[in-house]
Amino acid sequence: MPYTAQKPPLPETPDQLRARIPGWGADLDPADRPSTPRERDDLPPTGAHWVLPERQEETVPRERSVEHTMLPPVFGTAQPLHGPAGAIRRYAYERFSEGRAAHWLLLIAADRVDATTAHLRSFATLRPDxxxxxxxxxxxxxAHPVASRRGRVDVRHQxxxxxxxxxxxxxxxxxxxxxxxxxxxx
Incomplete structure (x- = not known):
């Protein structure tokens, strides 16, 4: 379960994983890990006094991935979804898993729509873009426009x-x- 103090149970035991995946667990032996001299397990306890942290109140519906049953205990509320870009983002979160390209392409499209609407809104101000x-x-x-482009890898994309x-x-x-x-x- 996400956002709890307990470590979730492994779906398979280490022996099952080692038998199924060649090389699994190669870094389990501390002598094989390059970070071993820096790893410490003698640190004092963290002082966490909760099993599940106190949850932030959800005053307006938030977008959440279809993979998760609940929001994290604390989440941002500074930029609530709004306008056509917000509708696209809501659709991406409600309909598609984070493992699907459609989810991320919709989020990119929502960013473009948001930028375009911001440009259009700027024309209604005293100082447009x-x-x-x-x-x-x-x-x-x-700034030497031709010389600065010579030798670059992305010449075909310019x-x-x-x-x-x-x-x-x-x-x-x-x-x-x-x-x-x-x-x-x-």
Whole structure:
């Protein structure tokens, strides 16, 4: 059981594991472990006085992995899920195991959606995002842009950088221009 003071029972005994997996338990002998001189078992007790730590109250529903039956005793509440990105994250946790690629791809997609909505929200403020200064394009002009790329391993991927950094801004500009053109025609 997770989050308890007891060590969970092994599903198989060490002898069963050694018979089934070649080389299992090779580091059980302290003489074979490189960290043995640093390992200490004479430390004083930790003073933990609990079997299961006191649980933090869950005031709003939290995302949790399908592998776990309960949340850890203490968890963060600083950034609650919100908006479309929160819905994507909730779906990833409710539907897919952490061992599935779909779980992690959905979480990455939620991060992209969150970044995009933050960029869009910035246009409603007095100081919207500036893609030229915030992406480092202006620094490229002064920091030897061609010489700094020579000899790098990712040379084939460099054209994608332009697409990934400037692409969303160009698409956003095209969309705004299309909306303005349509509004002016009316």
């Amino acid at each position: 500036n893609p030229v200064t915030e992406t480092g394009i202006s620094a490229e002009l002064h 054209p994608l950088d332009v697409l990934l950094v400037a692409g969303p801004w160009v698409l956003g500009g095209v969309a705004v221009a299309a909306v303005l053109r349509r509004a002016l025609r009316r």
